[in-house]
Amino acid sequence: MAEKSTQRYPQNNNLNEKLIASIDNGIIILNDELKILYFNKWLELHTSIKEGDIIGETIDSVFTNINARTLQRKVKTALRMGTPTFYTASVTKYLIPIKIDQINISNFKHMRQDVSVIPFDLKQQYVALIISDQTNMTNIHNQLTFNIKKINELNLELLKERKTIDQRVILTKIDTRHHITDISLAYLELLDMKKGDMLKSNYFDTQRLRISQELKEKIFDYMQRKEVLKYEEISLSSTGKEICLLNTLVPEYDKSANHIGFIIFGENITSAKLVQEHQTKLLENSRTAAMGEMISMIAHQWRQPLSVINTVVATLKIKKALNILNDEIIDESYIKIENTITYLSETIDDFRNFFKHNKELKTFTIAHLLQKSTQLLKAEIEVLNIDYEEDIDINIEITSYQNELIQTIINILKNSIDAFKEINTENQKISIKAYEEIAHIIIEIEDNAGGIPQEILSKVFEPYFSTKSKNGTGLGLYVCKTIIQEHLKGRITMKSKNDHTLTLIELPKILQNSVAV
Amino acid sequence: MIEINLSEDEKDVLQELMNVAYGNATAIVADMLDAFASLSIPNIKIMNIRELLNTFHSLKGDSYFFSTQAFVGEFSGECAFFIDNESANNLAIHLELDGEEDLNDAILELTNILTSTLTTRLAKEMNTQVQFALPSISKIPLNEMGSNNAFKQYSQVIVIDTQLNFHDQKINGEIFILTKDGSIKWLKNQLNDILKTII
Amino acid sequence: MKYLVTDDSKLARLSLIKSLKIHVGDAEIYQATNGAEAVEIVKNNKPDIVFLDLTMPVMDGYEALPLMIEEHPKIKVVVVSADVQEQAKTRVINLGAQFHVQKPINSDKIKEILKIL
Ligand SMILES: Nc1ncnc2c1ncn2[C@@H]1O[C@H](COP(=O)(O)OP(=O)(O)OP(=O)(O)O)[C@@H](O)[C@H]1O
Ligand SMILES: [Mg+2]
Ligand SMILES: [Mg+2]
Numbered sequence: 152m153a154e155k156s157t158q159r160y161p162q163n164n165n166l167n168e169k170l171i172a173s174i175d176n177g178i179i180i181l182n183d184e185l186k187i188l189y190f191n192k193w194l195e196l197h198t199s200i201k202e203g204d205i206i207g208e209t210i211d212s213v214f215t216n217i218n219a220r221t222l223q224r225k226v227k228t229a230l231r232m233g234t235p236t237f238y239t240a241s242v243t244k245y246l247i248p249i250k251i252d253q254i255n256i257s258n259f260k261h262m263r264q265d266v267s268v269i270p271f272d273l274k275q276q277y278v279a280l281i282i283s284d285q286t287n288m289t290n291i292h293n294q295l296t297f298n299i300k301k302i303n304e305l306n307l308e309l310l311k312e313r314k315t316i317d318q319r320v321i322l323t324k325i326d327t328r329h330h331i332t333d334i335s336l337a338y339l340e341l342l343d344m345k346k347g348d349m350l351k352s353n354y355f356d357t358q359r360l361r362i363s364q365e366l367k368e369k370i371f372d373y374m375q376r377k378e379v380l381k382y383e384e385i386s387l388s389s390t391g392k393e394i395c396l397l398n399t400l401v402p403e404y405d406k407s408a409n410h411i412g413f414i415i416f417g418e419n420i421t422s423a424k425l426v427q428e429h430q431t432k433l434l435e436n437s438r439t440a441a442m443g444e445m446i447s448m449i450a451h452q453w454r455q456p457l458s459v460i461n462t463v464v465a466t467l468k469i470k471k472a473l474n475i476l477n478d479e480i481i482d483e484s485y486i487k488i489e490n491t492i493t494y495l496s497e498t499i500d501d502f503r504n505f506f507k508h509n510k511e512l513k514t515f516t517i518a519h520l521l522q523k524s525t526q527l528l529k530a531e532i533e534v535l536n537i538d539y540e541e542d543i544d545i546n547i548e549i550t551s552y553q554n555e556l557i558q559t560i561i562n563i564l565k566n567s568i569d570a571f572k573e574i575n576t577e578n579q580k581i582s583i584k585a586y587e588e589i590a591h592i593i594i595e596i597e598d599n600a601g602g603i604p605q606e607i608l609s610k611v612f613e614p615y616f617s618t619k620s621k622n623g624t625g626l627g628l629y630v631c632k633t634i635i636q637e638h639l640k641g642r643i644t645m646k647s648k649n650d651h652t653l654t655l656i657e658l659p660k661i662l663q664n665s666v667a668v
Numbered sequence: 669m670i671e672i673n674l675s676e677d678e679k680d681v682l683q684e685l686m687n688v689a690y691g692n693a694t695a696i697v698a699d700m701l702d703a704f705a706s707l708s709i710p711n712i713k714i715m716n717i718r719e720l721l722n723t724f725h726s727l728k729g730d731s732y733f734f735s736t737q738a739f740v741g742e743f744s745g746e747c748a749f750f751i752d753n754e755s756a757n758n759l760a761i762h763l764e765l766d767g768e769e770d771l772n773d774a775i776l777e778l779t780n781i782l783t784s785t786l787t788t789r790l791a792k793e794m795n796t797q798v799q800f801a802l803p804s805i806s807k808i809p810l811n812e813m814g815s816n817n818a819f820k821q822y823s824q825v826i827v828i829d830t831q832l833n834f835h836d837q838k839i840n841g842e843i844f845i846l847t848k849d850g851s852i853k854w855l856k857n858q859l860n861d862i863l864k865t866i867i
Numbered sequence: 868m869k870y871l872v873t874d875d876s877k878l879a880r881l882s883l884i885k886s887l888k889i890h891v892g893d894a895e896i897y898q899a900t901n902g903a904e905a906v907e908i909v910k911n912n913k914p915d916i917v918f919l920d921l922t923m924p925v926m927d928g929y930e931a932l933p934l935m936i937e938e939h940p941k942i943k944v945v946v947v948s949a950d951v952q953e954q955a956k957t958r959v960i961n962l963g964a965q966f967h968v969q970k971p972i973n974s975d976k977i978k979e980i981l982k983i984l
Contacts, residue, residue: 218770221773224700224777225777227699227700228696228699228700228777228781231696231699232696232784232785232788233788234785234788234800235780235784235800236777236781237776237777237780237803239802242769242773242776243769244769267802
């Protein structure tokens with residue numbers, strides 16, 4: 152094998168020339184007065200300036216953007232030190248203006264450059280400027296800087312969001328042993344407690360949490376199965392305030408899908424609970440009011456039978472005085488009185504039944520329902536000479552809360568009767584229709600007592616809305632709506648046209664068991 | 669990792685070498701600025717990164733220009749130069765610079781001069797050569813320095829800390845030469861060679 | 868002839884003394900590690916030639932120089948310093964130094980200095 156030369160190439164100007172020409176950098180040689188002594192091919196190509204045209208010129212006269220003072224300083228310093236000085240793309244952008252023509256994703260008009268000012272010949276005081284293209288690097292650097300800024304912004308936003316979540320969302324985290332591992336600021340505020348006091352304590356701590364044993368067992372059950380559960384809890388704040396939460400229990404897993412505990416999201420329903428309580432009170436009030444009304448109805452009802460008894464007794468007295476009282480008459484009278492008294496006591500039973508507050512679901516016919524509802528009103532209806540008409544299939548049955556439904560119908564009929572009292576019309580009429588519709592029963596109650604003006608119609612279901620100056624509480628229809636919608640899971644609407652008022656009640660044929668108030 | 673320590677003699681030699689190198693550097697900067705600097709005794713310490721960052725932190729003032737320049741060779745590492753806002757402004761006034769770009773450029777130049785002269789001279793005294801990378805500048809609030817990855821590559825550093833003081837112009841700076849683990853060993857050898865020649 | 872070498876750096880002192888001995892043989896050479904020590908030695912031992920560093924702790928060369936001349940007006944002071952700024956040179960010459968020599972010093976330089984002195 153022929154021995155290869157490992158000697159350095161001898162100093163060869165041609166070779167240097169060739170190498171420098173093909174190098175992918177700009178090279179300029181300057182003397183200490185900044186006069187151009189050399190301008191390589193790369194620069195000729197990029198600037199479209201021929202070396203021959205600028206040799207001997209000062210560089211700042213060829214490229215007027217160059218600050219001669221700064222360059223002079225760098226040249227002098229490089230020569231003085233014997234080591235290079237620099238321009239950096241990050242600070243100075245560029246020294247030689249070279250337009251970027253390539254269609255690439257560049258944000259710059261001019262090539263970004265790093266420039267090294269190299270002491271090239273200390274004797275002659277020459278420097279070489281080596282110019283390297285840093286456009287891509289600068290681009291990447293800028294993009295990076297931009298992205299880092301963006302990431303920082305996003306991070307900040309996330310942090311803020313986390314903070315708002317902490318401040319807004321009621322949240323408790325517990326481990327598998329039910330110890331609280333985290334609790335949000337929002338919940339702590341409600342409880343008026345400190346995080347430190349809550350952490351590591353048992354979630355089911357009876358000092359704070361008021362839930363029934365039954366519910367507790369249900370929660371345990373769902374926890375065991377790692378299933379989502381919605382439930383209501385009542386917590387006591389440090390000041391003894393009751394806080395009602397509608398909670399959602401969700402199992403929590405770590406990154407490797409290991410079950411680590413549960414997250415409990417809460418919705419504060421304390422105020423909703425208050426509304427509900429308020430509603431219950433209202434209903435109670437309305438019942439008291441209704442009781443008053445019933446007593447007056449009973450009085451109505453009893454006037455006639457009492458007068459029957461009166462008449463019978465009076466007749467007996469007269470007949471005794473006339474001495475024409477015989478056993479037959481006595482027996483007859485006795486039966487009459489007995490019947491009437493039975494009727495009276497029945498009315499009382501009905502009355503009592505009504506207020507017994509029967510909470511049991513019952514199946515009954517609509518006919519029976521109407522009969523019970525109108526029983527107490529009959530006397531007044533008759534006195535006022537109102538034509539009462541029923542158009543129902545006597546076989547229609549419904550499963551619902553009877554007493555509540557009776558109260559509703561009485562309220563509606565009472566309103567009709569009240570309306571008739573206000574006006575004078577011939578052919579006063581109340582008609583009730585009832586029919587089935589797949590899973591529903593519809594009851595229509597209509598009167599011709601003058602109707603309700605449209606502007607009032609939208610308000611009749613509001614509590615305390617009444618046009619009856621003294622006697623009206625304005626709770627009648629509000630209670631009806633509450634009962635129908637909340638307890639009987641139906642709908643109630645009112646329409647009015649000409650002098651007619653039509654009340655529509657739609658009820659599920661079979662009401663599923665739910666808790667009535 | 670083996671903890672490296674410098675003996676008193678080694679420290680003395682390094683300090684003297686630095687003194688000479690620094691004298692050179694200052695003379696050039698003084699030329700550039702056409703001003704006179706007072707020289708101070710360089711402070712030499714081996715510390716770990718935490719101590720280094722603490723040292724940076726202890727530099728007063730909250731807004732500093734911070735520039736660095738790496739050097740490679742048998743002796744390799746990084747020079748860091750701190751100059752506070754006020755000094756930077758005074759430098760701008762003194763050099764009649766206008767604009768931030770010029771100021772940044774001047775600070776980089778200052779860094780480059782200090783670094784190049786210091787390290788070249790130091791290298792020469794220890795019979796070796798170094799090459800320089802482009803200096804880079806950043807204006808970092810000092811409290812973010814800890815998260816700056818730039819220094820993470822060092823486990824132990826020799827810190828040569830010198831002050832640049834141009835009293836009349838009110839320009840003060842602080843220079844740190846940081847060398848990596850490998851270079852510390854090399855440096856120790858060189859220092860001992862020098863010690864042998866005189867004793 | 869008596870000499871005094873003043874430098875805080877042991878290396879600087881030893882290398883200077885080594886070079887000095889080549890030319891002066893077994894002459895008496897005192898050492899000081901700072902300006903204050905140097906002034907004390909000048910006062911007590913009246914050396915003829917002092918090599919003086921500038922940057923030193925306790926008392927630097929600039930401060931020590933006039934004090935030495937005051938103690939011993941015939942003394943010849945050679946400042947040996949890394950500070951090569953023109954201003955530093957003129958300053959020490961104005962303060963009464965004979966020479967300002969750039970660090971590091973070697974035996975050739977010493978030879979030349981001794982010749983002139
Ligand atoms: N059938 C009807 N015809 C005309 N107006 C009616 C009829 N039903 C209800 N209204 C109007 O709706 C209002 C609200 O009725 P609601 O039953 O809620 O209260 P009220 O009857 O005024 O008071 P209360 O029921 O306590 O006696 C009535 O005041 C009345 O103006
Ligand atoms: Mg009413
Ligand atoms: Mg000294």
